Structure formats: structure tokens, C-alpha cells
Amino acid sequence: MKKTELRRSLLKKRQSMSVAQWKQKSDRICQNLIQSSIFARSKTILAYFSFRQEPDLSFLFTDTSRCWGFPRCIDNRLIWHYWMPDDPVKTGNYGIIEPSPNASTINPVEVDLILVPCVACDYQGYRLGYGGGYYDRLLSSAEWENKPTIGIVFEFAYIFQLPVDPWDKPLQGICTETEMKMFL
Numbered sequence: 001m002k003k004t005e006l007r008r009s010l011l012k013k014r015q016s017m018s019v020a021q022w023k024q025k026s027d028r029i030c031q032n033l034i035q036s037s038i039f040a041r042s043k044t045i046l047a048y049f050s051f052r053q054e055p056d057l058s059f060l061f062t063d064t065s066r067c068w069g070f071p072r073c074i075d076n077r078l079i080w081h082y083w084m085p086d087d088p089v090k091t092g093n094y095g096i097i098e099p100s101p102n103a104s105t106i107n108p109v110e111v112d113l114i115l116v117p118c119v120a121c122d123y124q125g126y127r128l129g130y131g132g133g134y135y136d137r138l139l140s141s142a143e144w145e146n147k148p149t150i151g152i153v154f155e156f157a158y159i160f161q162l163p164v165d166p167w168d169k170p171l172q173g174i175c176t177e178t179e180m181k182m183f184l
């Protein structure tokens with residue numbers, strides 16, 4: 001199947017989950033992350049605000065002993081800002097929640113870990129997103145390419161093999177509601 005068809009069918013499957021199932025699976029993903037050694041040693045973590053029933057990581061953000069960063073889509077790039085619960089948010093492009101443009105931006109050298117939202121991931125760590133290429137472009141730039149990345153995905157969308165384009169770079173690990181796996 002091509003990326004477009006796969007994306008459509010997996011998004012449909014994700015949207016068909018009940019809210020109770022979505023919450024339960026999201027909680028399990030948060031617990032699997034919390035128990036991992038890579039998470040334990042990460043102080044500054046880039047994450048995302050759940051959209052279209054993506055795994056909801058908001059429980060993690062209540063841990064204010066860490067610094068959390070969230071993206072704003074500007075042109076075809078992602079700009080990262082510090083954010084903590086109770087800070088203001090805005091609805092940005094695509095209807096996704098974003099930090100305020102006034103929030104401090106993050107210097108890439110500070111970042112220890114990137115939690116990457118995925119429509120699907122495969123057993124080699126390749127990722128399918130919404131098709132905007134935002135994370136592909138981010139992770140191909142010099143200041144980000146060596147950062148540890150963990151794809152966040154529900155188990156039903158963790159599949160054997162995705163179609164791979166020349167610009168796709170594998171993630172270092174994936175986390176689902178049933179497993180946390182580092183590839184390297």
C-alpha cells in the first residue's frame with residue numbers, strides 16, 4: 001500500500017477507538033515511557049499536544065522537574081518553545097494546540113529526547129506522519145539529526161514494514177501501550 005492509503009486507513013482506525021480505550025492506551029504509553037532508562041535520564045524533552053486521537057502524553061507534562069518543549073508550525077518548519085501546565089496556548093495551523101509565540105524558544109543543544117507523534121511506525125523504526133514532512137526536515141538538519149527520537153504510536157499502527165522514501169530516517173526507538181523498544 002502507498003503512504004497516502006496507509007495513512008488514511010490507519011487514521012480511520014485510530015479515530016474509531018472509543019475515548020475510554022484511547023485514554024487507557026495513552027496512560028499505558030505514559031507508564032512505559034516513565035519506566036524507561038532513556039526517559040529517566042532526559043531533562044529537556046520535546047513532545048506534542050495530542051490531535052486527532054494521537055496518544056495523549058499530557059500526564060507526563062505535569063512532571064515539572066523536567067523541561068518540556070512543543071512545536072509551532074511556521075512556514076514548513078517547526079519552532080520549539082518551552083511550555084508548562086497553565087502556560088497559555090493557541091490554536092495553530094491544522095487546529096493543533098501550540099505554545100504562545102512569546103514563550104522562550106529552545107536551543108537544540110539543551111534537548112535530550114524527542115517524542116515523535118506517528119500515524120504509524122515499522123519494525124525498523126521508519127515513521128509515517130501526516131505528510132507535511134515537518135519531522136523529516138527537522139531530523140535531517142545538523143543540529144537535530146543526532147538527537148534520540150522515540151516514535152509514539154498505538155500498537156495497531158506498529159507494523160512490519162512501511163514504504164520508505166529517500167528522505168525518511170529511522171527513529172531510535174518506539175513506544176506503544178504494550179512495549180518500549182530501542183532499535184540501537
Ligand SMILES: Nc1nc2c(c(=O)[nH]1)N(C=O)[C@@H](CNc1ccc(C(=O)N[C@@H](CCC(=O)O)C(=O)O)cc1)CN2
Binds near residue numbers: 048073094130
Ligand atoms: N500533535 C501533533 N502536532 C504536530 C505534528 C503532529 O504530527 N502531531 N506535526 C507533525 O508533523 C506537525 C504538524 N503537521 C501536520 C501536517 C499535516 C497535517 C494535515 O492535516 N494535512 C492535511 C493534508 C496533507 C496533505 O497535503 O496530504 C490532511 O491530512 O488533511 C496536519 C499536521 C507539528 N505539530
Ligand SMILES: Nc1ncnc2c1ncn2[C@@H]1O[C@H](COP(=O)(O)OP(=O)(O)OP(=O)(O)O)[C@@H](O)[C@H]1O
Binds near residue numbers: 127130
Ligand atoms: N529533508 C527534507 N528536506 C526537504 N523536504 C523534505 C525533507 N524530508 C521530507 N521532505 C518533503 O516532505 C514531504 C512529506 O513527506 P512524507 O509523506 O514522508 O511525510 P510524513 O513523514 O508522513 O510527515 P510529517 O513529518 O509531517 O509527519 C515530502 O513531499 C518530501 O518531499
